[in-house]
Amino acid sequence: MIQIKDLHKSYHMGNNSLHVLKGINFDVKEGELVSIMGSSGSGKSTLLNILGMLDEADEGSYTLDGVPIKNLNEKIAANYRNKFLGFIFQSFNLINYKSALDNVALPLYYQGVHRKERVERAMHYLDKVGLAPWSHHLPNELSGGQKQRVAIARALASDPKVLLADEPTGALDTKTSYEVMDLIQGINDEGKTILIVTHEHDIAQMTRRIVNLKDGLIIDDSVVEQVRASQYV
Amino acid sequence: MFDIERWQEIFETLRKNKLRTFLTGLSVASGIFILVILLGFSSGIQNGVTSQFEKDAANSISVWAGVTTKEYKGLNPGRYIQLKNDDFNAIVNKYDDHLEYKSPFYTIWGGLVNYKNESGNYRIQGVLPDNQFIENADISQGRFLNHSDVMGAKKVAVIGNKVSQDLFKGQDPINQSISIYGINFKVIGVFYDPGGERDESKVMMPITTAQKAFNGGNDIRNMTYTVKMSDNFNDAVKLSEQISLGIESDIKEKHIISPDDISAVRVNNTLEEARKIYSLVDTIKAVFWFVGIGTIIAGVVGVGNIMLIIVKERTKEIGVRKALGAEPMSIVGMILQESVFVTMFSGLFGLIAGLGLLEVVGPLIESDFIKYPQVDFNTALATVFVLVFAGAIAGFIPAYRAAKIKPIDALRDE
Numbered sequence: 275m276i277q278i279k280d281l282h283k284s285y286h287m288g289n290n291s292l293h294v295l296k297g298i299n300f301d302v303k304e305g306e307l308v309s310i311m312g313s314s315g316s317g318k319s320t321l322l323n324i325l326g327m328l329d330e331a332d333e334g335s336y337t338l339d340g341v342p343i344k345n346l347n348e349k350i351a352a353n354y355r356n357k358f359l360g361f362i363f364q365s366f367n368l369i370n371y372k373s374a375l376d377n378v379a380l381p382l383y384y385q386g387v388h389r390k391e392r393v394e395r396a397m398h399y400l401d402k403v404g405l406a407p408w409s410h411h412l413p414n415e416l417s418g419g420q421k422q423r424v425a426i427a428r429a430l431a432s433d434p435k436v437l438l439a440d441e442p443t444g445a446l447d448t449k450t451s452y453e454v455m456d457l458i459q460g461i462n463d464e465g466k467t468i469l470i471v472t473h474e475h476d477i478a479q480m481t482r483r484i485v486n487l488k489d490g491l492i493i494d495d496s497v498v499e500q501v502r503a504s505q506y507v
Numbered sequence: 508m509f510d511i512e513r514w515q516e517i518f519e520t521l522r523k524n525k526l527r528t529f530l531t532g533l534s535v536a537s538g539i540f541i542l543v544i545l546l547g548f549s550s551g552i553q554n555g556v557t558s559q560f561e562k563d564a565a566n567s568i569s570v571w572a573g574v575t576t577k578e579y580k581g582l583n584p585g586r587y588i589q590l591k592n593d594d595f596n597a598i599v600n601k602y603d604d605h606l607e608y609k610s611p612f613y614t615i616w617g618g619l620v621n622y623k624n625e626s627g628n629y630r631i632q633g634v635l636p637d638n639q640f641i642e643n644a645d646i647s648q649g650r651f652l653n654h655s656d657v658m659g660a661k662k663v664a665v666i667g668n669k670v671s672q673d674l675f676k677g678q679d680p681i682n683q684s685i686s687i688y689g690i691n692f693k694v695i696g697v698f699y700d701p702g703g704e705r706d707e708s709k710v711m712m713p714i715t716t717a718q719k720a721f722n723g724g725n726d727i728r729n730m731t732y733t734v735k736m737s738d739n740f741n742d743a744v745k746l747s748e749q750i751s752l753g754i755e756s757d758i759k760e761k762h763i764i765s766p767d768d769i770s771a772v773r774v775n776n777t778l779e780e781a782r783k784i785y786s787l788v789d790t791i792k793a794v795f796w797f798v799g800i801g802t803i804i805a806g807v808v809g810v811g812n813i814m815l816i817i818v819k820e821r822t823k824e825i826g827v828r829k830a831l832g833a834e835p836m837s838i839v840g841m842i843l844q845e846s847v848f849v850t851m852f853s854g855l856f857g858l859i860a861g862l863g864l865l866e867v868v869g870p871l872i873e874s875d876f877i878k879y880p881q882v883d884f885n886t887a888l889a890t891v892f893v894l895v896f897a898g899a900i901a902g903f904i905p906a907y908r909a910a911k912i913k914p915i916d917a918l919r920d921e
Binding site: 323326328329348349352353355356357361363367368369371372376380381383384385386388389428432 | 512515516519520523524823824826827828829830831832833834835836837910913914915918
């Protein structure tokens, strides 16, 4: 699903140049649930941003579902993001004046889906994350866990190839974190490819494969025995 | 632009952000509202001032004859020039297209007027019906002279308010008989004159009657014409000047007067007065336009400013939208369409409110210097569109910048 070869990325700030990714080689197969770990500054978020086409690599190749991702202009990047990717953020990034349902329906609006169908499909995904009764609530009327579940429903709404989650449990307490991970595991069980950036070991243990980053290089990449979150819920 | 999904999205955004929508709308609506009121009062003052000055018939040309001072074609200086009916008629015929009102005068200064036991000395003037408009006299009772009075040389008189008060002491003067040097005249009307008491101490009668009754023959003392006012000051000046010069040379030629004799014929046109009116009106116009354009600029800057704040406030939202697959142009389009809709809607609202206020309050204003405040609807509508257009341009820069924001920057946690 994802092939990355010799990926380099540096940031330039004035005269200083910061080499963040120093040659990443990394493949993800369809249906995998991968966590990317590393201390802050290890380059894990940068990697995720490049995977999410929010940022571009300086060198190296990136292929997503057989499509080479390079020389993107804004318009094509937007289309690819919409078609291939679903994002889950640490701070949820819901639009605060839109109801849960409208937030979930937003990616479908940018796909050009008509309103009636948008609402139906959004409702389906809200139901999937167990928030159907809250469909008309605004984000600030929801708890942190509920917000993240709305965000997950939104990420799923466009039926993307890959879900990218940047510290999805970073703003949540332990119990809620496990609930969210339970949901993510359930989605993965249905065959969705999911990448999670995290620095929490217990969260990483709930994935099927852990990739460890340090100073812009992968130092460890191992398959783990998945811990089911449902046993903690 | 006519994508219904886009409009639904925009209406939803506006509805969910009532305060922001309201504030943007308010600044635009009040700008247009103030502009409409300003333009309305500008035209009101223009109307008022123009009508104030027009009371004195500012565009008149008066012709007087005197004594020659220069020898010309063998004729000695010191000749008395007498204007005749023919002189008056010749000028009327020649310049008829440009003249509005015209009247010759046969005047007796200090004529003795009697009514029963009351008597007084008043100026007696033989005139034509047009004189009512030259003097801007208002008839308070009865009527002014008419054509048939002149044709029939009827012995009728219109008396000034002062004369009426002096002689009739509050009695109704209409159809009463007054006697001037022993000749009886029927009073047919009483007039007021904006010139005050001096101009109301007069008795006016048909010129034909005056010439017959007081042995005038065909003599006239002087004559006055008014030139048709044109909207353009320069045109009015030129026309007035041309006619004055034409009249002067015509009369000099006819009466064999040296062209450079300045005392035998005096042609006095009140051009100078007219020039003052026009320059005053122009100044008022300029001031109001200056203020008006300032208001529009303030409005445009206001809209641009609000747009900038809106974009700033929505940076994160824009980042989210882009991460979810919004194309840059759809972001620009969304913000512009939203702002154009708000400015247009509230601009029209301000326009209608302003026009409504002028419509309601305008007629209630009781000032001599403000009359019929009104705004040319097309001008106002054009202003709204200029504002919307300029607002869109002012908003385009922040919107474009917003579209350039990388989602990664917008979504970065603070």
